Amino acid sequence: QSALTQPASVSGSPGQSITISCTGTSSDVGGYNYVSWYQQHPGKAPKLMIYDVSKRPSGVSNRFSGSKSGNTASLTISGLQAEDEADYYCSSYTSTTTRVFGGGTNLTVL
Amino acid sequence: QVQLQESGPGLVKPSETLSLTCTVSGGSISSYYWSWIRQPAGKGLEWIGRIYTSGSTNNNPSLKSRVTISVDTSKNQFSLKLSSVTAADTAVYYCARHRYYFGYWGQGTLVTVSS
Numbered sequence A: 001q002s003a004l005t006q007p008a009s010v011s012g013s014p015g016q017s018i019t020i021s022c023t024g025t026s027s028d029v030g031g032y033n034y035v036s037w038y039q040q041h042p043g044k045a046p047k048l049m050i051y052d053v054s055k056r057p058s059g060v061s062n063r064f065s066g067s068k069s070g071n072t073a074s075l076t077i078s079g080l081q082a083e084d085e086a087d088y089y090c091s092s093y094t095s096t097t098t099r100v101f102g103g104g105t106n107l108t109v110l
Numbered sequence B: 001q002v003q004l005q006e007s008g009p010g011l012v013k014p015s016e017t018l019s020l021t022c023t024v025s026g027g028s029i030s031s032y033y034w035s036w037i038r039q040p041a042g043k044g045l046e047w048i049g050r051i052y053t054s055g056s057t058n059n060n061p062s063l064k065s066r067v068t069i070s071v072d073t074s075k076n077q078f079s080l081k082l083s084s085v086t087a088a089d090t091a092v093y094y095c096a097r098h099r100y101y102f103g104y105w106g107q108g109t110l111v112t113v114s115s
Helices: none
Strands: A009-012 A018-023 A035-040 A047-050 A064-069 A072-077 A086-093 A099-101 A105-109 B003-007 B018-025 B033-039 B046-052 B057-059 B067-072 B077-082 B091-098 B102-105 B109-113
Touching: A009 A018, A018 A086, A018 A105, A035 A064, A035 A072, A047 A064, A047 B102, A072 A086, A099 B046, B003 B091, B003 B102, B018 B033, B018 B091, B018 B109, B033 B067, B046 B067, B046 B077, B046 B091, B057 B067, B077 B091
Parallel strands: A009 A105
Antiparallel strands: A018 A072, A035 A047, A035 A086, A064 A072, A086 A099, A086 A105, B003 B018, B018 B077, B033 B046, B033 B091, B046 B057, B067 B077, B091 B102, B091 B109
């Protein structure tokens, strides 16, 4: 299975909004509403930020939102803050009941 | 609060078998899927495989023949065995609980493959 495609890096200034894309196929992202997003700070385990495309776990800021169109899912972070600087990974359920991750996106808050 | 803790040797010789255990506390291991995920230094996450508490498994096709995942519900643990390791298997290994998303993660354990 191939990894989902994410941009290697994105950046934004404090207060701005950024969007990270995650492109797959009809066998994963496009076929199911089971895309999730994870935030990972250096040396730490990933943290769930969005699940089932657009749902937020309890305790996650409403500045984080998710969406999907066709084979591409997106994570939007509004009102960027310094603490948002991290790596972000998308993940999807697949037609063979496996799981697949994106390559990761490094977010820099300028 | 569910907590997961990986354990096992931090150093494995090339061609040998990597063995890790994930111990689940704060909740039952039953009725969930449990996965192993790894991350080489400076690289992205790679899903290795998963097990349901019934014992059914599914693995990443790229690793399939080398991966064995098992569960011991009496000990609230599940385990990973990765055979014929090479330097490319050096990574931080995470265990995680999931259904369609990974809601709980262990802190990760670094496994280095070197002679």
